[in-house]
Amino acid sequence: MVDVIVFLVSAAIILGGAVGVIFSSHPVRAALSLIATFFGVAVLFVQQQAHFLAVVQVVVYAGAIVVLFLFVIMLLGVDSVDDLRDEPLAGQRATAALLGGMLLALILGGLFLSGPGLDTDGGALALTGQSSQAGPVNQLDESQSDIDLLADDLFTRNLLSFEATALLLTIATVGAVILVRNRGGEDLVVDEPGTAKR
Amino acid sequence: MEVTATWYLVLSAVLFSMGFVGLLVRRNPLIMFMCIELMLNAVNISFVAFSNALDDIAGRTAVFFVLVVAAAEVVVGLSLVVALMRRRPALSVDDLTSLRG
Numbered sequence: 488m489v490d491v492i493v494f495l496v497s498a499a500i501i502l503g504g505a506v507g508v509i510f511s512s513h514p515v516r517a518a519l520s521l522i523a524t525f526f527g528v529a530v531l532f533v534q535q536q537a538h539f540l541a542v543v544q545v546v547v548y549a550g551a552i553v554v555l556f557l558f559v560i561m562l563l564g565v566d567s568v569d570d571l572r573d574e575p576l577a578g579q580r581a582t583a584a585l586l587g588g589m590l591l592a593l594i595l596g597g598l599f600l601s602g603p604g605l606d607t608d609g610g611a612l613a614l615t616g617q618s619s620q621a622g623p624v625n626q627l628d629e630s631q632s633d634i635d636l637l638a639d640d641l642f643t644r645n646l647l648s649f650e651a652t653a654l655l656l657t658i659a660t661v662g663a664v665i666l667v668r669n670r671g672g673e674d675l676v677v678d679e680p681g682t683a684k685r
Numbered sequence: 686m687e688v689t690a691t692w693y694l695v696l697s698a699v700l701f702s703m704g705f706v707g708l709l710v711r712r713n714p715l716i717m718f719m720c721i722e723l724m725l726n727a728v729n730i731s732f733v734a735f736s737n738a739l740d741d742i743a744g745r746t747a748v749f750f751v752l753v754v755a756a757a758e759v760v761v762g763l764s765l766v767v768a769l770m771r772r773r774p775a776l777s778v779d780d781l782t783s784l785r786g
């Protein structure tokens with residue numbers, strides 16, 4: 488019963504944060520709503536015994552990424568408020584809502600209409616080809632901590648991918664530096680559409 | 686009553702669709718990035734739910750990689766936004782029409 492309450496409260500926080508991101512006219516408010524969503528997701532991770540991922544979720548998402556967002560918002564000026572009543576492209580909202588509803592219906596349809604549910608053993612059998620009781624390859628062992636299992640999987644079966652992420656982060660850092668580097672004071676050239684470029 | 690994997694998957698589907706709608710509706714590139722983060726988080730929820738339901742650690746490893754790629758994506762994306770803003774003070778993706786034929 489406590490599980491259900493925790494799930495419902497964190498689901499409300501997650502969806503409320505998502506609504507805040509979509510509907511707030513001010514970018515700072517959207518970023519703060521994003522923190523609520525990330526914390527809710529972290530609570531759900533704890534509920535599913537993924538403790539390490541919950542910590543990483545809070546540190547990386549709610550910490551680093553949201554701070555980066557806020558930093559850029561402050562750098563670009565906090566006064567840029569979108570007028571949400573203004574709809575430059577006629578029918579865009581209705582089309583977006585329709586497409587979103589169709590996407591949701593598609594996912595839920597796939598979830599509920601395809602074979603046995605995941606909660607039964609037959610569903611797990613249909614997805615993996617083996618019963619969840621039979622002991623799959625990378626079995627979650629309750630006696631071992633989450634971080635042990637993750638490290639074991641990461642440094643044995645996914646070592647190459649792990650090293651590729653190191654390369655990816657290096658490339659991202661170098662790319663960020665190159666993109667925002669100021670080459671000899673040529674900044675603040677406002678090239679409006681239609682005017683000749685430099 | 687018990688919280689099963691289906692509950693998490695339904696929540697994940699709703700969150701993913703909300704991120705998708707936000708991405709289509711908003712024109713501020715920063716908020717569009719936030720909506721992409723919402724969609725990535727929805728996927729993370731379902732990865733962990735599948736990991737628990739199928740008793741397999743691979744789903745959690747996938748969440749780890751999603752986190753790393755999301756961090757890299759945000760860094761590059763936000764530096765693109767900063768580079769754009771140096772040239773165009775109005776923060777709207779509708780103004781980015783340089784490639785229009």
